[in-house]
Amino acid sequence: MPSSGSSRPAIPSRVTLKDVARLSGVSEISVSRVMRDAPNISKKLRDKVNEAADTLGYTPNRVAGALKSKSSKLVAVVLPSMSNEVFSQVLDGIEAILAQHGLNAVLGLSDYDPERELRVIRELLSWSPTGIILTGLHHNETVAKMIAQQNIPVVQIMDIEGTPLQSAVGISHTKAARAAADYLVEAGYRKPAYIGAWSERPERSHARRIAFEIRLVELGAPLVTHRIAPERSSALVGAEVTAELIKSHPDTDCVFYANDDLALGGLFHAMSAGLSIPMILQFLASTGSKSGKRPRSGCPASKHPASKWERVPLNCCWRPKPRAPRL
Amino acid sequence: MPSSGSSRPAIPSRVTLKDVARLSGVSEISVSRVMRDAPNISKKLRDKVNEAADTLGYTPNRVAGALKSKSSKLVAVVLPSMSNEVFSQVLDGIEAILAQHGLNAVLGLSDYDPERELRVIRELLSWSPTGIILTGLHHNETVAKMIAQQNIPVVQIMDIEGTPLQSAVGISHTKAARAAADYLVEAGYRKPAYIGAWSERPERSHARRIAFEIRLVELGAPLVTHRIAPERSSALVGAEVTAELIKSHPDTDCVFYANDDLALGGLFHAMSAGLSIPMILQFLASTGSKSGKRPRSGCPASKHPASKWERVPLNCCWRPKPRAPRL
DNA sequence: CATTCGATTGGTAACGCTGTCAATAATAAT
DNA sequence: ATTATTATTGACAGCGTTACCAATCGAATG
Known part of the structure; x- marks a missing residue:
């Protein structure tokens, strides 16, 4: 319990880093690092912090983290609509992989309307997503500029015939x-x-x-x-x-x-x-279960065996920092 | 251009309220109010601010806003999976209405796994959503507690037979x-x-x-x-x-x-x-276009005809503040 | 004319977290 | 033993916005 007024029930104001830090007797930043599973944390500290966090039922506030780090664990997904079966399957796949990396999809539907798509993209970008997935390759200058400003990875899906902003995944x-x-x-x-x-x-x-x-x-x-x-x-x-x-x-x-x-x-x-x-048999066969776990090799989000680490561009895990060149 | 170093290309750091305020010669808070379309703003101020914002290409940073106001324009949507056609239609409908209110859906899939659902809910709640949509009525104490802490509206969908946390929309x-x-x-x-x-x-x-x-x-x-x-x-x-x-x-x-x-x-x-x-004909008929605009009467997000206003619980529009009782 | 009330604008202090830099302990290299 | 390097922890300052409170101005009231 972070704050307990004696006069009345007291608003159970959100449990913050500070509360966890106080209870576990370490600094806030250390708690932050443990929660983010950063490298170079001693087991002792980690245990202390985790125990305190569990006791308090602490949940990190992603919003605050995103503000400071200027990048959230959200991925903007802009699709034209959900009415076409294709897109629900696509979204299903996107979500499955994102979830494995602790990322969440923020959805925007353009309804095949470029103007509306622009609005949606602007809207979603205001959440400082860590990346954005767009449908198709035809996006105007404004979109390109907006995305360039945020300097985040872009994946354009469903088509590969044309010039992608960065990368495209789809079919010809x-x-x-x-x-x-x-x-x-x-x-x-x-x-x-x-x-x-x-x-x-x-x-x-x-x-x-x-x-x-x-x-x-x-x-x-x-x-x-x-x-x-x-x-x-x-x-x-x-x-x-x-x-x-x-x-x-x-x-x-x-x-x-x-x-x-x-x-x-x-x-x-x-x-x-x-x-x-x-061809009906082929059709039936291809209508089989769409579920099933899709195993996927991701970056080892929680293992830091070596020495110096840095965030990888996707911002979801760490990798060894290249040794700085001596002068 | 908010900051333009003379020595090198300079990082085109994000355009902020401050930049707009400076250019238009008003205070930051006023810019904030104009952007949020708050009541009691003179047309003159509004025009000045809007012009400056357009010039700079300003886009509000929702993350900062959410941090301060402790509530975002995101709605958490937790569905079991996207493989079932039902849920893509549901999501389509949800998105359509949310978009009309300037809200965005953050998606989480539980894959019908209660434990995973719990994780997903916790994850999504860390974005201070303005509301949450869950599937089904069977949620354990932990979920109830987590949501209660945030004090946000909950809608449980797909089922109405049982006791909802707050409200349920679905069929018997x-x-x-x-x-x-x-x-x-x-x-x-x-x-x-x-x-x-x-x-x-x-x-x-x-x-x-x-x-x-x-x-x-x-x-x-x-x-x-x-x-x-x-x-x-x-x-x-x-x-x-x-x-x-x-x-x-x-x-x-x-x-x-x-x-x-x-x-x-x-x-x-x-x-x-x-x-x-x-019954095949009936089936065919019911497979008709799922699209089409669904008109919906929302709260008048941008009209403030009267005097004193306050945020409504959903946080997406304003309503007159009840007059405070005199002592 | 003084007073009141509402409309309009501004100042200040956080929101909760993490980037940056710095300090200290531990270990390896010379 | 001494120095270089790495592992580990902490202090501090904001990120960009909005809540809260205060100030100003104008018109209406009595």
């Missing part, structure tokens, strides 16, 4: 679409069609379709037709558009869907219309 | 299951089966099954059989279990699935096995 939508075209033609299909939705809003789907079409022409099996629904993608739209497409182009022998839910709808239509769907 | 899984039983029996089905997965890990599904079974007995159409797969739910599991169940109990005329992906798998199986599925 062009190559993916070409691979799909190759696969279909090799499998013997010659009358491919394409179904997209929401007017191809996320540019990535447009890039995919174009690459798909070009490759098909190269392979001598050009697209029979394509449909881009104006609505957002959904299983219902997928089913309806598929029905219409098959009806007006009965010679179509395969369909490339821009989205998983569109494909699902198409699948429903095909099944109920009695069409043969040779 | 018991009633839902009974309603499903009623519906099926009324629709003429008499040989119901049940399929669940992952050993009924989230207690809610267990509650649902029991209520379903009881109601079915009451209605004179007891469960033919049930299957609880040990693996996590997935379409593949749904398909396999359905196949097995139908084979061993061919008289089954309807199935209650614990999860949407299980049901999807069941649907696939049924379709490819040529079974009639009277």
Whole structure:
């Protein structure tokens, strides 16, 4: 109990470093170091502090720490929306790894609106995150400048075709679409069609379709037709558009869907219309459990076997400090 | 540019209140008030400050604000996982409303593990969130105590059967299951089966099954059989279990699935096995676009028509201060 | 005209923690 | 033994903002 007034119940004001320091008879900074698991702490001190902290039920105040160190254990994650299954899986993966490093995700959704995305990024940056994850590679100058000011790592996901601000993790939508075209033609299909939705809003789907079409022409099996629904993608739209497409182009022998839910709808239509769907088994197989622990080699956050240490850029662990060059 | 050394490029250190105050010739606190859109600010002052802030490209440092005010514009959101479609939709909805109020979600995933949930909650609370959203009603004393210490609003979601810490938003899984039983029996089905997965890990599904079974007995159409797969739910599991169940109990005329992906798998199986599925259209219809703006009446964050104001508990807007009683 | 009350602005002191620098003990090197 | 190096601990000063209190100004009151 940090402060106990005698007159009345007293506000159980937050337990701070100071309280722990007082109880354990060491300096505040030492408590701070123990809590952060810094290197070069004697076991004796560590034990003393931990005991006091447990007794008081101390929880570090990350806000104060972030203010002083100008970097928090938060990672800004900016996604376009949660409606697309892809992004919930992405977020799941992000969170899993962040958690292993004691980091937390602060989420921002742009709803595919660049202006809104800008606002969201600005908002999230005001939390001094230790890094930021953006979706896509198309970000304007303002974004670049804002992020540069904070000097934090940026990872852009979902796309790798273009120039990333720093680093990009994703797939080449062009190559993916070409691979799909190759696969279909090799499998013997010659009358491919394409179904997209929401007017191809996320540019990535447009890039995919174009690459798909070009490759098909190269392979001598050009697209029979394509449909881009104006609505957002959904299983219902997928089913309806598929029905219409098959009806007006009965010679179509395969369909490339821009989205998983569109494909699902198409699948429903095909099944109920009695069409043969040779790939359904593959689909089912790929719908298997998405969970399971993903082991990941991280930096050894709590082991400091050697001598001199420094924070690594990600700020989540320590590494040996390079020996300073003598003059 | 807050500080520009003449000797070298100089670190473009963060633009702060002080810089804005200097440029606009007012006090720091006034700048702070303008940025927070506090009441009782003259238009002249507001304009001066805003202009200076724009010139400098000032962005408030939420971390500092949170430290001083002991409350941030973050809302802690603790969900079990992102693998279940339900939770990504829930998160989508949460984010949409929070964004309207200038709040941001900090995400924590418990992976259905109470111990891990505790860690995550502790972690998130260290950011002085302005509120916290938990999943389910079953939380132990420690959680209750930690939250009580911070004195913030708690919303528990997904379930309303039990005693919430403060408030709960969700459905009655018991009633839902009974309603499903009623519906099926009324629709003429008499040989119901049940399929669940992952050993009924989230207690809610267990509650649902029991209520379903009881109601079915009451209605004179007891469960033919049930299957609880040990693996996590997935379409593949749904398909396999359905196949097995139908084979061993061919008289089954309807199935209650614990999860949407299980049901999807069941649907696939049924379709490819040529079974009639009277409800597929309903399913398709319900898979429609999940997006769309959800209008919501919030508190008027930026209007202060009257005289004396104070922060409202949620800390996202102002309300008139009640007149202090005279002695 | 003096007084009151509310509207508007400013000054000061933290919030709780960690970066920086410094001091002391312990150990190894010469 | 003496010096160099490393391991370990501490003191101090803010980080950038806002709570709290005080001051000023104007208009309305009596």
